[in-house]
Amino acid sequence: MESEEDDRPMETTPLNNSDGCQVHVRKKAVPFHRNPATCLMTLGLLAGAVVLASIVAIYSWNTDNQPICNDPCKLTLVESIPWNLTYAAGSPAHPSTYSAWMGLVQKAQQSIDIASFYWTLQGEDLPAYDESANEGQEFYDELLRVGQGGNVKIRIAQDIHDGIFQNDTAFLAKTGAAEVRSLNFSRFYPWGGVLHTKMITVDGRHFYVGSANMDWRSLTQVKELGAVIEDCPCLAQDVGKLFSVYWDLGKPGAELPSSWPAAYQTNYNLQTPVQVAFNGTNTNTFLSSAPPEFCPKGRTTDVDAIVGVIRSAQKFVYIAVMDYAATTLYRYNNNIYWPVIDDELRRAAFDRHVEVRLMASKWNHTTPVSFRYLWSLQDLNFTSKDLSISVSVKLFEVPDYPDVEKQFEYTRVNHNKYMVTDQVAYIGTSNWSADYFINTGGIGLVVNQTSGQLGKNSVQEQLKAVFERDWNSPYAFSLDHYSQER
DSSP, X not given: OOOTGGGSOEEEEEEEOTTSOEEEEEEEOOOOOSOHHHHHHHHHHHHHHHHHHHHHHHHOOOGGGOOBOOSOOEEEEEEEOOTTXXXXXXXXXXXXXXXXXXXXXXXXXSEEEEEESOEEOSOTTOSSOOGGGHHHHHHHHHHHHHHHTSSOEEEEEEEOOOGGGGHHHHHHHHTTSOEEEEEOGGGTOTTOOOBOOOEEEETTTEEEEESOOEETHHHHTSBEEEEEEESOHHHHHHHHHHHHHHHHHTSTTOOOOSSOOGGGOOSOSSSSOEEEEEXXXXXXXXXXXXXXXXXXXXXXXXXXXXXXXXXXXXXXXXXXXXXXXXXXXXXXXXXXXXXXXXXXXXXXXXXXXXEEEEEEEOSTTOOTTHHHHHHHHHTTOEEOSSOEEOEEEEEEOOOOOSSGGGOOTTOSOBOOEEEEESSOEEEESOOBSTHHHHSSBEEEEEEEOTTSOOSTTSHHXXXXXXXXXXXXXXXXXXXXXXXXXX
């Protein structure tokens, strides 16, 4: 039988376990029942110490044991800009997702590994032909050609989606162009989940990571952002370890293992990022993964990476993500509160006076409840004689397709998932609600170039310019514009 002391509220302390994944240790709350002023002062000192310690602990890289990569790595930001979305002359522009994917496949000499959510590249779900589906068809035809050529082995790890959403891969497998495995997350988690990763690796030398699904819409009808890294075996082979996790879990009857093979372990993580020279600029970088159970030893979880990036910010945090919530969203009537990222943003704004800008998306499938979380965050924004807190939220709306009669389902949305600060750039594959970090497959790429010579060619400066282009565009509306949703 528990004592009265044991019945008091419990708090949790986040720790990193031996696999580099965050765990929470429960500890008893300490009763403060003496002098209130003393208690408040003590709490304030403790809070400041904890915040300072957490910043140092989570973002103090171990440069003594830091891995160094001498590969001539090249990083290129790539975007999908939906048809009928135009910017002012001279605005930042990057190569298209389509050209990046085609370039990767055409480089392949030995292998192509793809981790994906679903496949609708051929536009078979269209009631009639539309030219905006052409790029998806062309990329699919190129995959088919390369896979049937006999020299390049293609492997695809996908979610277990049924029906039309996997017809493309079924045909690739049937013709011998690719070997395909499907992950069933309901075997791994009671609440289900999906493989939401979007990743292509080629020959253990090049790879893509970003927001774009294997869908013709992702090339011409949906706004996407990602990164292509070329001639970088040290990182590409680390991405290959992430793919190996998916490949194993796609076997029939697969279960989550108690531990992963040593070959899947990594030395590149939040504490010891690998040093590379992206485009000639010294860079500290690593790849994170979600959910925690998909993390072999040494792999930083995706949420820990995001928290680390926020904690490192000294001046600003700019975020572009389709969905944002301090809860789960997909447990129907059993959603839970999960303010891990939300708390970090508030703490950065309040304690360190970091400017926070969050740009979410408004489209046909925006849920009314999402406005609650966005308003709650922006309500922290205020200025007084003693305190100034800068938190602002906007919603990005992609304009209609030129032919309004041809509006396609699940299109015309800003699908980006990235963050940039004065210190670090992060490009991910997950939306920012709890589900994506608890029971959904996703990855993130963290890039820090502050130790190098920053300029217009740095990844951080390029990503910041993309954010500011969108934030200041006529497609981004302040949250006040949606006051009726409050």
